[in-house]
Amino acid sequence: MAGRRTLAHLGRRSGWHPGPRSSLVLFLVLMSLLVVFLGLHRTMRLPMGGHHAWRQADCLSLTAGYQEAGSTFHEGHMHYLGNDGSGASMSDFPLLYWGVGHLWRTTGRSELSYRLLVFVIFLIGQLSLFLAVRRVLQDGVLAAWIAAFLITSPMVAYYANNFLMNMPALSLVLVGWYALVRAVQGQSRGWWVAMLGSFVLAGLMKPTAALSLLGGLGVAFLAGTRWRNTLLGDPPVRPRPVGLLLVAIGCLLPIMAWYVYADHYNASHASGVFLTGISPAWELDRQAIGRVFEGIRVHLRNDYFRPALYPLFALALVAVAGLHRELPRWSLVLLGTLIAGALTIMLLFFPAWEDHDYYSLDQVFLAPLLLTMAALAVRRRWPGMLGRAWVQLVLLALLVHSADHTRRRLIDRHEGWRSRPYDVQFAALMEIGPWLDKHGVYDRARVILLPDRSFNIGLYRMDRKGWSDF
Template sequence: MYYSVAQLWKIFGHFEFIYRLIVLSFFFSGLFALFKIYECVLKDSVLAIIFTLLLFTSPVLVYYANNFLMDVPAFSLVLVSMYFFFRFIQSENDKYFYWFVFINVIAGLLKISSLMIFIAVFGLFVLEMFNIKIDSERKIFQKPLKQFALLISVLVIQLILYMYASNYNSIYNGGIFLVGYLPIWDLDFVQIKVTFDAIIEHIKHDYFRRETQIVFGIMFILVLAFYKHINKIVLYIIILLSIGFLLFGTLFFQALKDHDYYTINLFILIPVIFLGFLQLLKNKLYRVYSSIYFRVILIIFLIYNIKFAKDQLVNRYSSVGWQNENYIVNIQPFEDINTYLQSLGIKNDDKVISISDNSINISLYFMNKKGWTNYGINLDSLKIEKAVSLGAKYLFIYGKEVYKEPGIQPFIKNKIGEFKNIDIYSL
């Protein structure tokens, strides 16, 4: 996807809205697929619209649907693949299964954690191979050898890519990108508590309203308690996704402290819980399910959650809040620095070190320069020397506290310029 956006920028110019539009298009396609799932299974367009839009009231999903990470496109593709799986169940047409497999290959290559629904379907396949009856009327997988080969191919393709990526990263980038996991068992008790407290804060502000999450929890409990009244395929998928949810939380516990987007692909559990709950209502409490009052309450509940998502998005983009304080104070000047750099004789292809920037590349991106930030260098003089040997010509410092660090002292002897809060040194 990054390559495709780069080609579009070559044609139309460097406009971020092109990238945002592509990601947003993926997400709306995923929502439409989810709507079609509900409509096909429940035969009720009104409830299909309401519960599809309810997923879109999560501040995390709304925010990243208009941004640049691969989590949302991967999640969106998985929703589309889930539509094809349900069509496969209903029609027994192999072409839908082929689409399910193909789309999960792409989704997994974008983000491996998006394969939770694929693993759940693979789990259904394994259960059927052990003669556990999933569908009361027939077997889901009636061509097991062929379908097993297709399912395995998804995992093999992922394995090949991630082996390649791991090898590539070990050779070229010194561990900048995570190709692994961040498990809970690597932390001590104090670190676990700090991370858990941070997760609680995310739960309060980022995922859904707290009371909405309680409603989701009640739905989940009711589905498990009255499991006889919902489709067994949906029930097994909910159970398998729940196991995957817990495993993911354990394996990537450390990342959940600071990175809300790590949870995006866990959201796949929510629409399946919705589906199970609606099947339960339809089969056990049809008068409630079909009631106009039920729909009015749902619409009010939806609006209530839309208001929450809107307020959280305003906070995220606010110039007053803590989220953007570092950008406004320290990073924003990099957007306007290029003309000044040209006056100093710094060329577009000159490599630089932005040593005050602890992100992977934010300041580099805004000044359109290749080089290094403090991410991976950690103010280490040996690593700075290594960057210089690889072509770094200039050092940028905007955090004055950095000057206290002994690691940078050999590199701040030749100051050539100053732009707003940014000091520039020749290396």
């Protein structure tokens, strides 16, 4: 029972420890201040554009396809008509695209409503993270710090109200982790089901977001073997092999089935818009690998977190390793499995890491997980340390420093030189529809848009189906 007591009962408290209601208010105030400081309330009203406008336009174009009468859930279409002239293309499980598309049938096309929905899902994920950490640490102040550090990632803040499916997938992962904490502490079957449901839906939205599901199933498999006490100490579950096999099949089969179907759907329409397979590192030459590592270096400096936070993460890793006896053994195995899984994902989609920061978005939960485990170990060894004033001041300084870095990075992403070509060249396309109608080019007509090296940026903005010079 030592592992379960570790999560539920931490021991003597120290410092300022507000009650559940006060700590929730603290978290909400801190999040509100960060949202305003980072300008997320302003970017909510911006049209599609800025950093990674290409991928944003693909998501919005699929959503617009579901706005059309007669569209079906399992058949996605976009403005770029592709090789066979149908515009048929699929990738992520289209629950969000389908839902917003049907909403647009009533409200008309509104990117604000899309952004707002994604932002609400993001806030639910942040709240779940805070509640999970608070339950583990029994400390609302530390939980607020850890949750706040996540939004000071420029990558997280940028996609918090954006159009990509990666952020809803990450948020569902965080909801799943909250359900996991509740399940471990209370041994409630309902929370286990909620955890699995959240992780499965996250994996449907983004297959890489199934990392938590795979890690959990791996630990559960070890818990069902004769070596469980040696490997895991006192695991929170001891599943029967047949039951675990049925759970694994029930969780993984929908994810695998959907992406097999999406790959078949794209192949049948000769669509190459979305990557539904892998692109492993071992298929690259030395120069290409070097470019990817350079891209990762740039992401580490500008996009993932403020560089000043990396020493904190390194210190947390040292604390977890050095104080591992203070932590449940199964949690260490789970953390190691998740880190190994994240590295495997990187190797399987290696070229994407050069330019696409969002490929790592649904694995960023590892940062708060590592901080939480380190804080838990430190509080068990030295109960009063993390409540000291100087520690809180250091955390505050890091948070302010990181938030300022993220604010400047968001300005660059929305208003920097990378955004200007699209904004200047294609802004008029958002108003060209009436002019085309006036000259007899109605929305049923097919157009060729030059120059546009993307699939859907220009076509979506002018709301006409056709081809670009991709």
